[in-house]
Amino acid sequence: MNRYTKRTFALETLMIAVGIVFAFPVYVLVNLAIRQPSDTSSPIRPTMSPTFANFTGAWREAGLGGALINSVLVTVVSVTIVLAVSALAAYPLARSAARWSRTTFLVIMLGLVLPFQLASLPLYQTVRDLGLLGSVWSLVLFYSGLQVPFTTFLYVGFLRALPRDFEEAASIDGATPFTTFRYVVLPMLKPITVTALVLNAVAVWNDFFTPLLYLSGSDQQTVPVAVAGFVGQFVSDWNLIFAALIISIIPVLAVYLALQRSIINGFAGGLKG
Amino acid sequence: MTPPWWFTLPALLLFAFVVLIPSGRGVYYAFTDWDGLDPDFAFIGLRNFTDMLGDEDAVQAIWHTVLIAVAITVIQNGIGLLLALGVNSMIKTRNLLRVLLFAPAVVTPIVTAYLWRNLLGPDGAVNAVLGPWGRDWLGDPGLALWMIVVVVVWQFAGYSMVIFLAGLQSIPREIYEAAAIDGTGALRRFWSIVRPLLAPAITINLMLSIIGGIKLFDQVYALTGGGPGHATDTISTLIYKDAFTLGEFGYSIALAVVLTIIVAIASAAQYTFLSRNEKAAS
Numbered sequence: 001m002n003r004y005t006k007r008t009f010a011l012e013t014l015m016i017a018v019g020i021v022f023a024f025p026v027y028v029l030v031n032l033a034i035r036q037p038s039d040t041s042s043p044i045r046p047t048m049s050p051t052f053a054n055f056t057g058a059w060r061e062a063g064l065g066g067a068l069i070n071s072v073l074v075t076v077v078s079v080t081i082v083l084a085v086s087a088l089a090a091y092p093l094a095r096s097a098a099r100w101s102r103t104t105f106l107v108i109m110l111g112l113v114l115p116f117q118l119a120s121l122p123l124y125q126t127v128r129d130l131g132l133l134g135s136v137w138s139l140v141l142f143y144s145g146l147q148v149p150f151t152t153f154l155y156v157g158f159l160r161a162l163p164r165d166f167e168e169a170a171s172i173d174g175a176t177p178f179t180t181f182r183y184v185v186l187p188m189l190k191p192i193t194v195t196a197l198v199l200n201a202v203a204v205w206n207d208f209f210t211p212l213l214y215l216s217g218s219d220q221q222t223v224p225v226a227v228a229g230f231v232g233q234f235v236s237d238w239n240l241i242f243a244a245l246i247i248s249i250i251p252v253l254a255v256y257l258a259l260q261r262s263i264i265n266g267f268a269g270g271l272k273g
Numbered sequence: 274m275t276p277p278w279w280f281t282l283p284a285l286l287l288f289a290f291v292v293l294i295p296s297g298r299g300v301y302y303a304f305t306d307w308d309g310l311d312p313d314f315a316f317i318g319l320r321n322f323t324d325m326l327g328d329e330d331a332v333q334a335i336w337h338t339v340l341i342a343v344a345i346t347v348i349q350n351g352i353g354l355l356l357a358l359g360v361n362s363m364i365k366t367r368n369l370l371r372v373l374l375f376a377p378a379v380v381t382p383i384v385t386a387y388l389w390r391n392l393l394g395p396d397g398a399v400n401a402v403l404g405p406w407g408r409d410w411l412g413d414p415g416l417a418l419w420m421i422v423v424v425v426v427w428q429f430a431g432y433s434m435v436i437f438l439a440g441l442q443s444i445p446r447e448i449y450e451a452a453a454i455d456g457t458g459a460l461r462r463f464w465s466i467v468r469p470l471l472a473p474a475i476t477i478n479l480m481l482s483i484i485g486g487i488k489l490f491d492q493v494y495a496l497t498g499g500g501p502g503h504a505t506d507t508i509s510t511l512i513y514k515d516a517f518t519l520g521e522f523g524y525s526i527a528l529a530v531v532l533t534i535i536v537a538i539a540s541a542a543q544y545t546f547l548s549r550n551e552k553a554a555s
Contacts, residue, residue, distance in 0.1 A: 008363050015366065018359070019373050023373060025385075025398075043396070044401045044402060081287075088283065089280060091276045092277065092280045092281055095276055096275040104281055115533055118299040122296075122526075141291065180276070224383045227384055228387075241387065245387060264375055267375075
């Protein structure tokens with residue numbers, strides 16, 4: 001079972017073939033992004049005279065610089081808020097068996113079932129009346145609330161499995177509840193915080209529906225809406241569009257490749273939560 | 274000593290402002306003819322819902338939504354499980370393949386969908402590979418819906434794989450080896466030993482893919498825009514179109530209520546079925 005047999009070799013060959021099929025779209029993506037518009041040969045033929053012009057053109061036209069800054073800002077601020085408020089809320093929710101605690105937990109868990117589509121239209125009206133339509137700060141507010149149920153769910157599940165001994169020792173020593181939370185509970189939550197951070201950051205960064213609704217027609221864009229706007233504008237100029245797609249995914253792929261172990265474990269980590 | 278209740282306040286306020294209160298107002302608007310702007314609107318009872326039954330586009334969209342969700346759930350998890358079994362072996366490329374196969378799952382769905390719109394186009398790479406077997410994948414009403422499923426599965430099969438893999442790796446090696454020594458066949462070993470121990474991974478995977486499938490929006494928006502005609506419209510794309518291009522906010526929110534009910538039914542069914550399954554396994 002632990003030896004590299006003929007069957008292992010057959011499996012290896014098969015899996016590599018599967019890997020190539022999965023990676024094929026990426027080959028075409030790069031192949032067309034470096035191609036001159038005048039080159040109309042088959043999209044799978046390797047590009048012989050590559051050019052970088054599509055990238056400079058896409059960068060100039062798509063406003064991706066500003067969109068990247070907005071996406072980073074929205075993701076960092078809203079994920080920080082979500083993690084902070086959810087961890088704080090999870091502490092009493094996991095530790096108290098009182099009726100208010102169980103009821104509050106159930107109400108928040110209702111959010112796991114409610115699709116955002118239901119809240120999105122009434123919110124549209126509220127945001128318009130508040131004059132926040134077209135502002136990235138409205139997105140920060142939304143994600144801070146939208147991601148609460150899932151994040152709280154992860155924290156409460158994790159915290160319930162942890163012993164109370166350290167917290168009790170701290171409170172006997174005269175620590176206030178907040179001090180206990182900050183210096184005793186929060187450090188113990190680190191493993192699940194990594195999971196929650198990864199899942200929330202990916203969800204917020206990639207979200208398209210929310211900014212499509214609330215940022216449409218404004219000059220403040222996040223990466224997904226900037227890309228969609230660019231495709232709408234340059235309809236069939238695929239060399240340029242593909243260059244823009246590559247620019248938009250480079251930051252994500254760079255972070256993924258640098259932190260692949262934590263990120264993959266983060267995604268799988270919900271399993272233990 | 275239990276921590277004070279007000280620790281829950283910041284989370285609760287944000288949740289109430291963004292989700293709970295607007296959802297509650299949404300349910301109310303579903304029974305009105307609100308157009309999104311006019312503060313004067315009428316309470317019209319169940320008319321939005323009865324209109325929906327006579328609206329061919331809406332009925333079709335509900336059907337597409339269910340079909341897409343089921344197809345994605347079955348195919349994505351089937352492939353994800355096979356990939357996990359393949360990677361959870363002695364092959365030398367297992368780490369490389371794990372990183373490669375999972376990569377699409379972190380990339381923005383709208384971006385991968387635009388990539389695929391070109392790949393599946395009449396002059397796209399897929400047809401270039403298939404030659405005489407090429408088709409108008411996204412322009413054919415009978416095929417377009419399945420292409421959306423293909424794109425989603427390509428992107429998220431690696432996600433299912435990673436969760437199955439975590440489940441597989443939590444199974445102690447000795448259990449396999451004991452069964453192998455006993456002469457149990459590979460299929461039998463999988464069905465009676467691996468499958469029950471994988472129950473938590475199966476639960477999470479099915480939950481994620483079915484709810485993701487029901488709410489699907491980005492891929493449909495980018496690949497087909499709901500077309501050709503309305504052949505690939507889902508509830509989510511119809512909500513968007515009815516509200517923002519037709520100004521029928523009340524009707525659109527009624528569709529969102531239907532979406533909520535479908536998500537709730539799917540969650541409840543899975544919860545009942547899978548918790549029984551997990552109990553039987555332990």
